[in-house]
Amino acid sequence: MTTARRDTVADTKVPGPADLFDLAGRTALVTGASSGLGVNFAIALRHAGASVYVAARRVDRLNDLCARHPGLTAVACDVSDEGSVAEAAARINGEVGALDILVNNAGTSVPGRAEDESMPDFRYVMDVNVHGTFKLTQLLARPMLDAGRGSVINIASILGLVAASPNRLASYCASKGAIISLTRELAVQWARRGVRVNAIAPGFFPSELTTELMDGPGNDYVTRNTPMGRTGDPNELLGTLLLLASDAGTFITGQVIAVDGGWTAR
Numbered sequence: 001m002t003t004a005r006r007d008t009v010a011d012t013k014v015p016g017p018a019d020l021f022d023l024a025g026r027t028a029l030v031t032g033a034s035s036g037l038g039v040n041f042a043i044a045l046r047h048a049g050a051s052v053y054v055a056a057r058r059v060d061r062l063n064d065l066c067a068r069h070p071g072l073t074a075v076a077c078d079v080s081d082e083g084s085v086a087e088a089a090a091r092i093n094g095e096v097g098a099l100d101i102l103v104n105n106a107g108t109s110v111p112g113r114a115e116d117e118s119m120p121d122f123r124y125v126m127d128v129n130v131h132g133t134f135k136l137t138q139l140l141a142r143p144m145l146d147a148g149r150g151s152v153i154n155i156a157s158i159l160g161l162v163a164a165s166p167n168r169l170a171s172y173c174a175s176k177g178a179i180i181s182l183t184r185e186l187a188v189q190w191a192r193r194g195v196r197v198n199a200i201a202p203g204f205f206p207s208e209l210t211t212e213l214m215d216g217p218g219n220d221y222v223t224r225n226t227p228m229g230r231t232g233d234p235n236e237l238l239g240t241l242l243l244l245a246s247d248a249g250t251f252i253t254g255q256v257i258a259v260d261g262g263w264t265a266r
Contacts (some may be wrong), residue, residue: 019247020246020247020248021048021242021243021247021248022048022049023048023049023050023100023101023242023245024049026049026050026051026101027052027096027099027101028042028045028050028051028052028053028099028100028102028103029052029053029054029055029075029099029101029102029140030042030045030052030053030054030055030103030105031055031056031077031079031103031106031136032055032056032079032105032106032107032155033054033055033056033065033105034054034061034062034065035058035207036207036208036209036234037105037155037202037205037207037234038054038056038103038105038106039065040234040235041103041105041237041238041241042054042065043069043072044238044241044242045101045242046069046071048242050100050101050245051071051073052071052072052073053072053073053074053075054066054072054073054074054075055075055077055088055106056076056106057076057077057078059074059076062075075088075091075092076088077106077136079106079127079128079133079135079136080124080128080131080132081132082131082132082135085132085136086139089136089139089140092140093139093140093142097143097147098144098146098147098149099140099150100144100149100150100151101150101151101153101245102136102137102140102141102144102150102152102153103155103241104133104136104137104152104153104155104179105155106128106129106132106133107128107129107175108124108125108129108209109125109171109172109209110124110125110171110172111168111169112170113168114170117170117171121171122170122171122174125171125172125174125175126171126174126178129172129175129176129178129179130175130178130179130182133179133182134182137152137186141190141195145190145194145195147194148194148195150194150195150196151195151196151197151198151245151249152195152196152197152198153198153199153200153241153245154179154182154199154200155199155202156176156179156180156183156200156201156202157172157176158201158202158203158258158260158263158264159172159173160173160175160176160177160178160179160180160201160256161201161256161258162263162264166218166221167218180201183198183199183254184254184256187253187254187255191253196244196249196250196252196253197253197254198249198252198253198254198255198256198257199256199257200237200241200244200256200257200259201257201258201259202232202258202260203226203231203232203258203260203261203263203264204222204226204232204260205232205236205237206231206234207234219231225263225266226260226261226262226263227261227262227263227265227266228261230261231261232259232260232261236259237259240257240259
């Protein structure tokens, strides 16, 4: 006598995309949210239902953004200043107890030949891109770990995976490589405590950091060498962001997802 195998998949309730990506009732923080990709990230999280803190140095821009998008709350934060980071984290932890989603988007770069780059410039890039990211994550993760939940999303770069040549960005590449390694280490340390840590590695997208490249001959180089034959649209990062922020990505941690039109697949 044979017994038919039970189809466990068919017996399981399959959630729809509206349920998987719903962020209603959750609270997020996006750093570097006064311009560029950070603005898009904050608005997308709000559209998905989250209440969103937006942090940056340029508070006037944040206030304008919040006035146009109810559900966003401005927080002054200079991620290169440990005191400013501590103040922002204390405010958020005091108001919400524990964040659900942290998007470490703040970043900077100092272009130039490696042999000419000054140590103050190199340290500044590391302070913003690495040290500030770690300190803010550390302070906000403590209540997240106590609550046993949360998603940290670090905005890295494909230049943490491959060289920037012919662009000259030694400190930027070093900082984004560090963020990728930090992402993996935190993911493993916190995996059994309910906090996921992942990174998005954008390719070439228009932003304040890439204005010089996009407006110059470098744009032709990028277009020719990207398999999809173009630069990215900022909205093309939002699907990955929402995947990692929501219940759609609850078994994803320690990953670096390149959104780059095929650049790193060459």
